[in-house]
Amino acid sequence: MPKVLVANRGEIAIRILRTAEELGWQTATVYTDTDASHATYAHEVMKLNSVSDFLNVSRIVEVAQSLGCTHIHPGYGFLSESSVLAAACSASGQTAGGASITFIGPSVEALRIASDKMLSRDLAASVGVNVAAGTRVSSSADVRSFVNRVGYPVMIKALDGGGGRGIRVVEHEGTLEESFKRCLGESPSRQLFVEKALTGPGWKHIEVQIVGDGQGGVTHFWERECSVQRRFQKVVEAAPSSLPRAAVSPLFDASLKMAAKLQYKGLGTFEYLVNAKTLEWAFLEINPRVQVEHTITEEITNVDLVRAQFLISQGATLASLNLSSAAFPAQGYAIQLRITAEDPKQGFRLSPGTIRAQDISWPAGRGVRIDTWLGGGSGLPSGHSSTWVVGPDFDSLLAKIIVRGASFEEATQKGLRALSEFRLTGGVKTNAELLAGVLAHDAWTTGSIHTLWLEGTLEDVLHHGKDLLDARNVTAGLDLKDAGIDSPSATLGAGSAASVMLQPGTVFNLTLAPTDSTSTQPLKHTLSLSTIAHNAFPDQLSGTLQTTLTGAPLAFTLTQSASAAVSSSGAIELADPNNSSHIGSPLTGKIVELHPALSAKEGPRVVKKGETVAVLSVMKMESVVLAPFDCVVERAGKGIKPGVIINEGTLLAVVDGALEKSRL
The missing domain is CATH 3.30.1490.20 (ATP-grasp fold, A domain)
Known part of the structure; x- marks a missing residue:
């Protein structure tokens, strides 16, 4: 019996493991301390030492061999486009003294070309395909x-x-x-x-789904439009595209030419930029793997693409599987909405934290599919705690909401309905309002979206999305509190929990004590809420209070940070936002680079205005923290060094602004 190691995590690992189970295969997967969300869907698992092992070819092959796996499915991301992994699978039989492990994907040579954007461009040019x-x-x-x-x-x-x-x-x-x-x-x-760069009004991102059997057979399964993007990260995808058939037909021909020359095996996506006004087009790249948005192609063709991958890996041909675009014409429309743990109002900042099963409510009904790693306990052993941690090690994708309708209008309406039913309470914020704003926008309904559209209309999109979801989540005539139901509008998308019951006059006892072993006695204080102006705790709480800290009444506003804690608070310091000598981190992420002045033990420690103080990696994308003025670094914040994960508000450096003051 074949046995597959799914060398991935999250929703795509679950998606693949489910298909393998349906085919009767034995399954195995890998997991880490911080993420075992997919592990219970496999028959057997092995723990990795670190997140970096997902990218360690030797470790992945070693795991497959030790578990007796006959196949490796890489999913997407990580090693999915690695010709080195494919080659190591082929050579594994020599080292193990038995049969080689089968890599579920293209050949080593096809991966070498397809995973290299310049070699892919050379391939396109060699068969007469347009390139920029x-x-x-x-x-x-x-x-x-x-x-x-x-x-x-x-x-x-x-x-x-x-x-x-x-x-x-x-x-x-x-x-x-x-x-x-x-x-x-x-x-x-x-x-x-x-x-x-081919960007701006008119330019759309179009991709063609290809399936090949590695024996000369290649076919396409139509196209998807992925023009709703932020920083070239896809947000909403639709199939088929809004372009006329005459505009996409050349893309099918170009994709088949390149796939045929590669003797392509398995799933692949051939991507293009198309100008909807002039119908100019150019080849972009090849993704030689299952694609994140493969789901919408499955919905319009009723073809299980991952199942096809498995069967082709065992030698099946397209003819034997009766797989051709002619046999599976595109029917209806499908839309994929990526729910991410990001706050669009804060520059799409990652919103880390812990999510419990009871915090989530998923949409359902005809034409609605949910692919997620927040499984709500499905398949979990007795006593398993259904909680999941969102952190900076992996991407921010929480779920894919996929909707299908007979027409583009129906699919859009279904998407809006699904978003209005989605709930996530707690501290992790999502982009649900953004997604609703996209589907409700005139540019979406008229097909005038382009690759830079979202970034240029973000404020308008967010405004419309919030209004739309707020309006859809009001039930006239029903007192939700009396009925024992949390208000949807209080919990939708942004991650707010139902407000904690706090009344004016509520008294709290506060004890402050050092955490070290000093003999200082704890200080006890009393706080009383005099008035409450706004209660959306834990997101926001404001009003006035009386306290023994000071004799006069104090107005206060408590606002929850966009980031939840992901590291030990004792290992770092917090930056004082009122202290101009403190440079704090504006986001949660992993430190990958620091200005030499932060680690220099002697010599000049001058940092000029606008120079990079620190580079932070969030979901493998880098953001920079710039010096606000000319200064001298007095010291780095506690625990600040490359490789450390820090929270928003962490103290990066204490500086002396005398250089700046001398200029004034």
């Missing part, structure tokens, strides 16, 4: 040389980027140097290229 002007670059000077030939704007990309990582649009000289550096930092191989 581009070249490899190893320095910012190389980028400038390219700009001198083609002009701005240009796009710098990591050869092995993905999910919006390792991509920056450069529109002028002032951002070129920093953009190059950030792309380099987000590229695992530290290899970049640059191409002429």
Whole structure:
């Protein structure tokens, strides 16, 4: 009996394990201390030492061999596009003295080409497929040389980027140097290229789903439109696209040409940029794996694409499976909405924290599908605690809400209804209002979305989304509190819990004591809420209070941070927002780089205004913290060093602003 190791996590691991179970395969997977969300869906599991092991080819193959697996399915992300892993699977029989492990995906050579964006461009050009002007670059000077030939704007990309990582649009000289550096930092191989940017009104992101059997058979399963993006990370996808058939037909032909030349095996997505006004188009890249948004193709074709992957890995041909686009015409429309743990109102900042099963309510009904790793306890052993942690180690995707309708209008209406039923209470915020705002916008209904549209209309989209969901979650004539029901509008999307019952006159006893072993006696105080102006605790609480800390009444506003704690508070210090000598972290993330002044033990420790104090990695994307003025670093914050995960508000450095003051 075949046995597959699913070398991934989250919803895609669950998706793959379910299909393997249906086929009667034995299943295994890997997990970490911080995430076992998918583990109970497998027959057997093995714990990884660290998150980085998901990218360790030797470790993954070792796990597969030790568990007696015949196949490895990489899912998406991590090692899914690794020709090194595919080659190691082929060679595994030599080291184990038996049959080799089968890699469920394209051949080693096809992966080598498809996973390298420049080699993919060369492939496209070799079969007469349109590509934008581009070249490899190893320095910012190389980028400038390219700009001198083609002009701005240009796009710098990591050869092995993905999910919006390792991509920056450069529109002028002032951002070129920093953009190059950030792309380099987000590229695992530290290899970049640059191409002429095809962005702005009219330009849509279209991708074609390909299936090949590795024996000469290739077919397409129509196209998806993925133009609703933020920082080139897809947010909403639809199938089929809003383009006329005459505009997408050349993309099918181009994809089949490239797939045939690669002797393509398994699932692949061939991506393009298409100008809806002029019908110009250019090849973008190949994703040689199952795609995040494969779900909507499944909905319009009624084909289980992951099942096809498994069967093809065992030698089945497209003919034997009766898989062809002619046999499965696109019927109806499907939309995928990515629910993420991000706060769009705070620059899409990651919203980490703990989610309990009772905090979530999923939409349901005809034409609604949910793919998520927040499983609500399905398949969990007795006594298992149904809680999940959202942190910076993995991407922010919580769930994919997939809706299907006979028409684009019906699918859109279903999507809005599904979003109005979604609930997530607690401290983790989501982008539900953003998604609703997209579906309710005129640009969505008229098909005039383009790849930079969302970033240019974000405020308007959020406003409409909030109004729409608030209006849909009011039940006239029903007193929800009397009925014992939490108000939907108090909990939707933003993550607020139902307000804690606090009344004016409520008294709290506060004890303050040092955490060390000093003999200082605890200080006891009393706080009394005099008035309550706004109660949406824990998100926000305001009013006035009396306290023994001071004799005069105090007005107060308590607002929960956009980030929940993800590391030990005792290991770091908090920045005082009222102290100009404190530079704090504006977000939660992993420190990947610090200004030399923060670690220098002697010599100059000067930091100029606008210089990078720290670089933080959140979901494998890098953000910089800049010095607000010329200063001298007195010391780094407690525990601040590369590799450490810190929270929003953590003290990065204490500085002396005398340099700035001397200029005034």
